[in-house]
Amino acid sequence: MTVSVRARITRSNFVFDVDVDWPAEGVTVLFGRSGSGKTTLLRLIAGLERPSDARVSFRHEVWLNGRSWVPLHRRRIAMVFQEASLLPHLSVRENLLYGYKRTPIAERKLHLDEVVRMLGIENLIGRNINKLSGGERQRVALGRALLTSPRLLLMDEPLSALDTQTKREILPYFERLVEEADVPIVYVTHAPAEVERLADRVVFLRDGRIDRVETLKHTLSRSDSPLFHDDGVVSVIKGQLGQKEHGLTSFYVGQDCFWLSTPIYSDSVGKSQRLRILAKDIGIALTKPENTSLLNVLPVTVQRIDPAREGHVLLGLRLSEGQNLFAEITAWSRDRLDLRKGLVVYAMIKTVALAE
Numbered sequence: 001m002t003v004s005v006r007a008r009i010t011r012s013n014f015v016f017d018v019d020v021d022w023p024a025e026g027v028t029v030l031f032g033r034s035g036s037g038k039t040t041l042l043r044l045i046a047g048l049e050r051p052s053d054a055r056v057s058f059r060h061e062v063w064l065n066g067r068s069w070v071p072l073h074r075r076r077i078a079m080v081f082q083e084a085s086l087l088p089h090l091s092v093r094e095n096l097l098y099g100y101k102r103t104p105i106a107e108r109k110l111h112l113d114e115v116v117r118m119l120g121i122e123n124l125i126g127r128n129i130n131k132l133s134g135g136e137r138q139r140v141a142l143g144r145a146l147l148t149s150p151r152l153l154l155m156d157e158p159l160s161a162l163d164t165q166t167k168r169e170i171l172p173y174f175e176r177l178v179e180e181a182d183v184p185i186v187y188v189t190h191a192p193a194e195v196e197r198l199a200d201r202v203v204f205l206r207d208g209r210i211d212r213v214e215t216l217k218h219t220l221s222r223s224d225s226p227l228f229h230d231d232g233v234v235s236v237i238k239g240q241l242g243q244k245e246h247g248l249t250s251f252y253v254g255q256d257c258f259w260l261s262t263p264i265y266s267d268s269v270g271k272s273q274r275l276r277i278l279a280k281d282i283g284i285a286l287t288k289p290e291n292t293s294l295l296n297v298l299p300v301t302v303q304r305i306d307p308a309r310e311g312h313v314l315l316g317l318r319l320s321e322g323q324n325l326f327a328e329i330t331a332w333s334r335d336r337l338d339l340r341k342g343l344v345v346y347a348m349i350k351t352v353a354l355a356e
């Protein structure tokens with residue numbers, strides 16, 4: 001049960017040549033630099049590109065094979081782009097119901113009330129489209145796409161036109177949708193933080209070719225992952241959001257508690273989330289530091305020590321609950337502390353943020 005694409009497209013300065021498949025479930029991110037062919041791959045799946053010798057299939061259906069192809073509406077795909085394409089003369093409700101009404105009753109799996117709740121757009125429903133902010137428009141566009149009960153949802157950089165704060169606000173809704181809507185998603189982005197927060201697996205593209213397809217867990221476990229090119233090595237830790245205290249949010253990973261300054265929505269308590277921690281934001285102490293302003297100090301076991309950028313080493317650490325945490329420190333500090341495999345030390349974490 002896969003999404004499978006085999007195609008070769010030659011453009012003036014660009015050759016796209018792929019033969020790839022991945023499971024038709026969860027969130028598959030297409031990741032690569034600008035011009036690497038992400039949108040081209042998405043358009044092939046959507047049926048917007050139909051080279052004559054290509055083959056595209058979804059689960060047991062062949063959507064494109066040479067000259068024969070299944071039209072877009074019969075593929076039952078929904079698409080969300082960078083700029084929400086909504087119908088300006090219709091209200092939010094009418095936009096949401098636009099595709100729903102055109103979906104045969106027997107195929108309607110998602111309904112207005114639940115989609116409106118998932119995306120937190122209850123208070124927008126009677127509004128005019130041209131009175132919405134960018135983030136609100138994107139949530140409505142997503143709602144409209146979902147209400148066609150698609151078998152596959154394609155998203156092409158749906159957050160890239162939004163400012164950082166709006167992205168932060170909208171991501172929890174995307175996450176909820178991924179959890180609750182049970183629609184396989186193919187998601188194009190070049191933002192590592194979005195991959196870390198949403199992906200189940202990543203298809204890495206480079207110069208029109210597939211570099212590799214791997215699970216998020218696997219790509220996060222190798223220090224040379226392309227996801228780490230900009231910010232350096234990152235750890236993504238899974239845990240549950242807890243209550244707010246002292247103006248901070250608690251986040252539990254087994255017995256360990258992290259403190260976050262990121263605001264959370266009250267209905268998020270108990271929800272599973274991913275935490276994003278940069279390896280270079282972690283310091284190491286041999287004994288538990290008592291007088292420190294740092295709140296996130298956790299016991300960890302050194303699993304491995306690998307060379308990193310010049311003068312630095314990358315420590316592979318294990319939290320008590322079993323998840324891995326990377327820390328990048330200087331080789332000098334490693335020598336001063338005499339760090340070795342198996343040693344229990346304290347990780348002091350400067351900044352802890354929800355992956356966003």
Ligand SMILES: Nc1ncnc2c1ncn2[C@@H]1O[C@H](COP(=O)(O)OP(=O)(O)OP(=O)(O)O)[C@@H](O)[C@H]1O
Nearest residue numbers: 011013014032033034035036037038039040041190
């Ligand atoms: N309609 C077109 N005609 C000619 N060349 C095109 C067309 N669409 C895309 N290209 C070229 O094909 C290559 C791949 O483009 P594509 O949009 O798939 O890349 P991308 O990875 O999605 O990039 P970005 O992240 O910038 O959106 C680029 O070199 C682009 O200039």
